[in-house]
Amino acid sequence: MNIRSQMSMVFHLDKCIGCHTCSIACKNIWTDRKGTEYMWFNNVETKPGTGYPTKWEDQTSYRGGWEMHKGKLRLKSTGRGRIIANIFHNPSLPSMDDYYEPWTYDYQNLFNAPEGDDQPTAKPISMVTGEYIDIEAGPNWDDDLGGSPVYGQNDPNLEGLTEEQKQQLFAIQRLVFFYFPRICNHCTNPACVASCPSGALYKRGEDGIVLIDQNRCRGWRSCVAACPYKKTYFNWSTGKSEKCLLCFPRVETGQAPACFHSCVGRIRYLGVVLYDAERIEEVAALPREELIDGHRSLILDPNNPLVIEEAMKAGIPESTLKAARQSPVYRFVKEWKLALPPHIEYRTLPMLFYVPPMSAVTASYDGKVVNGTSEEFFHDINDSRVPMQFLGNLFGAGYTGKIEYAMRKQKAVRWYRRALTVGDIDMETAKRILHEADCSIEEAEAIYRLTSLCTAEERFVIPPAHRETAIEALQDPMTRKQEVGFGFMSGPRRGM
Amino acid sequence: MSNPFGHLELLLFGILPYTAMFVFFLVTIIRYRVQTFTYSSLSSQFLENQVHFWGVVPFHYGIIIILTGHVLAFLLPEQLLTWNSIPWRLYILEMTGLVLASLTLTGLIALILRRKTIHKIVEVTTTVDWILLFLLLFQVGLGIYIAVLHRWGSSWFAATMAPYLWSLVKLNPDIGYVVGMPLLVKLHIIGAWLIIGFFPFTRLVHILVVPNPYLWRRTQVVRWYRNWRKYQASA
Numbered sequence: 001m002n003i004r005s006q007m008s009m010v011f012h013l014d015k016c017i018g019c020h021t022c023s024i025a026c027k028n029i030w031t032d033r034k035g036t037e038y039m040w041f042n043n044v045e046t047k048p049g050t051g052y053p054t055k056w057e058d059q060t061s062y063r064g065g066w067e068m069h070k071g072k073l074r075l076k077s078t079g080r081g082r083i084i085a086n087i088f089h090n091p092s093l094p095s096m097d098d099y100y101e102p103w104t105y106d107y108q109n110l111f112n113a114p115e116g117d118d119q120p121t122a123k124p125i126s127m128v129t130g131e132y133i134d135i136e137a138g139p140n141w142d143d144d145l146g147g148s149p150v151y152g153q154n155d156p157n158l159e160g161l162t163e164e165q166k167q168q169l170f171a172i173q174r175l176v177f178f179y180f181p182r183i184c185n186h187c188t189n190p191a192c193v194a195s196c197p198s199g200a201l202y203k204r205g206e207d208g209i210v211l212i213d214q215n216r217c218r219g220w221r222s223c224v225a226a227c228p229y230k231k232t233y234f235n236w237s238t239g240k241s242e243k244c245l246l247c248f249p250r251v252e253t254g255q256a257p258a259c260f261h262s263c264v265g266r267i268r269y270l271g272v273v274l275y276d277a278e279r280i281e282e283v284a285a286l287p288r289e290e291l292i293d294g295h296r297s298l299i300l301d302p303n304n305p306l307v308i309e310e311a312m313k314a315g316i317p318e319s320t321l322k323a324a325r326q327s328p329v330y331r332f333v334k335e336w337k338l339a340l341p342p343h344i345e346y347r348t349l350p351m352l353f354y355v356p357p358m359s360a361v362t363a364s365y366d367g368k369v370v371n372g373t374s375e376e377f378f379h380d381i382n383d384s385r386v387p388m389q390f391l392g393n394l395f396g397a398g399y400t401g402k403i404e405y406a407m408r409k410q411k412a413v414r415w416y417r418r419a420l421t422v423g424d425i426d427m428e429t430a431k432r433i434l435h436e437a438d439c440s441i442e443e444a445e446a447i448y449r450l451t452s453l454c455t456a457e458e459r460f461v462i463p464p465a466h467r468e469t470a471i472e473a474l475q476d477p478m479t480r481k482q483e484v485g486f487g488f489m490s491g492p493r494r495g496m
Numbered sequence: 497m498s499n500p501f502g503h504l505e506l507l508l509f510g511i512l513p514y515t516a517m518f519v520f521f522l523v524t525i526i527r528y529r530v531q532t533f534t535y536s537s538l539s540s541q542f543l544e545n546q547v548h549f550w551g552v553v554p555f556h557y558g559i560i561i562i563l564t565g566h567v568l569a570f571l572l573p574e575q576l577l578t579w580n581s582i583p584w585r586l587y588i589l590e591m592t593g594l595v596l597a598s599l600t601l602t603g604l605i606a607l608i609l610r611r612k613t614i615h616k617i618v619e620v621t622t623t624v625d626w627i628l629l630f631l632l633l634f635q636v637g638l639g640i641y642i643a644v645l646h647r648w649g650s651s652w653f654a655a656t657m658a659p660y661l662w663s664l665v666k667l668n669p670d671i672g673y674v675v676g677m678p679l680l681v682k683l684h685i686i687g688a689w690l691i692i693g694f695f696p697f698t699r700l701v702h703i704l705v706v707p708n709p710y711l712w713r714r715t716q717v718v719r720w721y722r723n724w725r726k727y728q729a730s731a
Contacts, residue, residue, distance in 0.1 A: 080710070080711060081711075083707075083710065084711075087707075088552045088553055088556040088557075089541060089548060089549045089552050089553050090541065093541055093542065093545065094542075095541070095542055095543065095544065095545035096542055096543055096616070097545075128543070128616050128619055129615045129616055129618075129619050130619075131615060189716070190716070193716055193717050194715045194716060196710075196717075197707030197710040198705070198707045198710070199707075199709060199710070199713060199717050201717065202717040202718060202719040203716065203717065203718050203719070204718075204719060204720075204721065205718045205719060205720035205721065206720065206721050214533060215532040215533050216532075217536065218535060218536050218537055218702055218705050218707070219536040219537045219538060219539045219702075220537065220539075220707065221539055221541060221542065224542075234539075234542040236540070236542050236543050236616075236620065237620070238533075238536070239536040239537065239538035239539060240533075240536055280716075493534070494538065494620065494622070495534060495536075495538060495622055495624060495625075495698075495699060496527060496531065496534045496624070496697055496698075
């Protein structure tokens with residue numbers, strides 16, 4: 001056993017309102033420099049939708065993540081031998097067109113335009129070339145199902161859905177969507193790290209945050225191609241790659257990352273989980289249907305004396321173990337099994353988990369009243385407007401079992417609370433539903449508490465970083481704004 | 497050392513090489529220590545993905561093999577002459593060289609056109625890039641010209657250039673080997689020294705940081721802060 005601790009995350013999709021506050025908080029801190037304008041370390045996608053970069057989940061064309069080859073794990077894009085031949089031109093690298101060309105507006109024209117019959121407009125200008133451009137798409141062009149025939153219907157997660165289900169998803173009165181906020185998953189088996197020819201990408205031993213050493217990055221671009229979530233980005237100005245750093249300067253000082261901190265819906269949870277690093281490769285190579293269970297088994301019980309003993313041996317401080325015992329992530333993922341990893345079939349073992357969203361049930365409208373399709377409580381889940389298979393493709397490696405379990409439990413907690421506070425159904429029924437959903441009353445109360453009434457301290461359980469002697473601790477974080485990352489001593493520029 | 501040759505020739509073939517090598521080592525080391533961040537291939541594939549392939553791939557494969565050939569001829573001149581002593585082997589070598597050089601030139605021209613015409617790429621092209629591209633174009637073009645006009649270069653290189661270069665290595669430059677060369681060859685030699693001297697100021701430094709440990713390092717990289725601190729303390 002080789003125990004490591006990891007700052008792990010849960011996003012509760014049922015609470016996400018799609019306000020993009022997280023994206024803006026992140027953008028203003030990290031990616032407002034030249035070359036990074038197009039980067040969104042945090043972005044919020046509408047599902048069904050094609051996302052950012054366009055259709056990033058389609059790994060037949062992006063070739064991100066891992067695949068099994070003759071019983072062994074290998075990178076889909078360019079591993080080991082293949083990088084030698086492909087280092088000059090990476091065949092799997094997306095280009096800026098797959099994201100979007102960043103732009104600003106010619107605001108001066110509003111003031112300087114000669115007098116005429118028409119209102120002057122602020123024409124869009126490319127932030128790369130400085131020329132006028134026609135905007136064709138942006139990072140969130142399909143927000144709230146905008147342009148569904150082009151975007152929503154091309155969502156790779158629609159695979160395996162029946163024609164009827166697909167049509168229902170976009171039928172006017174049954175149409176439904178939910179939000180999918182994404183940051184770097186700080187994976188346990190990161191494809192970006194494994195792909196870097198220079199060894200510039202690394203996972204921090206103490207907290208598992210995945211970073212790029214800017215001084216060591218040579219711009220070989222392998223990480224961009226290898227990350228199946230497309231969360232490493234190439235800075236076209238400095239010729240170096242950059243990625244989400246989980247705001248480690250904030251985490252080290254006990255603050256939640258900017259996107260977590262600013263989240264209006266309070267959907268984000270941050271906490272320590274302990275995992276067994278020795279089993280990473282074994283778990284990542286499991287058959288597809290066993291991946292979620294395997295991933296869960298990688299995460300260890302912080303209350304188990306044996307685990308504690310091993311963790312102490314591995315040099316994990318007591319304060320981190322204490323945080324692990326209070327970790328909201330551990331509860332959501334392991335105890336309650338409510339949170340699931342996104343696209344675990346990419347085999348990077350992500351450390352960001354999602355509580356799948358509830359949605360309205362399908363109903364028919366006869367011109368006067370809306371009729372629900374079901375009388376049974378649990379049928380409602382399979383009758384959700386978002387088909388189970390769609391959620392299964394996103395969070396279940398293509399299988400729906402774990403999703404149904406999580407949805408049932410969420411639903412049961414709601415019925416239980418409804419019996420308590422509204423009182424229109426009796427407690428006996430609520431208890432029966434809880435029992436059927438594999439949920440005790442204590443658990444239901446705890447889920448309710450951590451979902452609805454959670455304070456910042458309950459959502460973000462950040463252990464002290466024990467970096468009292470670190471150089472970063474003595475610096476004002478803002479002194480490094482507009483530069484490359486934190487603690488970097490010279491400004492970003494291209495070439496010598 | 498008395499100098500039976502002209503001052504210009506001494507300057508170009510006797511002094512320029514040392515100056516170029518001095519600048520090369522001094523600047524690459526200083527740049528690596530002071531401006532580590534600037535060591536990058538400065539790839540522009542992200543901005544333009546199509547022409548890039550037709551430029552970068554032939555150029556790199558061509559130039560790498562051609563340069564390796566030059567270095568081998570410098571290191572093993574006698575073996576090269578033995579190889580060339582049978583005509584068909586000489587023809588194969590010369591033809592391969594010519595094809596690869598043409599490949600390099602094709603790629604280089606594609607890269608120059610790409611830098612000139614595609615607006616996003618123009619944006620990330622500096623004066624240094626242009627000087628370098630034209631030095632390379634000059635050098636590769638001359639190389640092909642020489643291969644065609646002054647045939648069997650692999651043999652006469654081994655007989656004249658290798659001893660000249662070795663005399664430079666031995667710090668006892670004997671420019672007698674090169675002063676009698678045709679003008680084109682002389683220009684090719686001067687071009688080589690200019691590129692070596694200019695090398696550390698350009699993106700060519702990415703050659704020095706080719707990812708050699710990748711093939712045998714562990715798949716996943718983990719850095720421990722506690723180790724780093726130990727390292728900092730000992731340094």
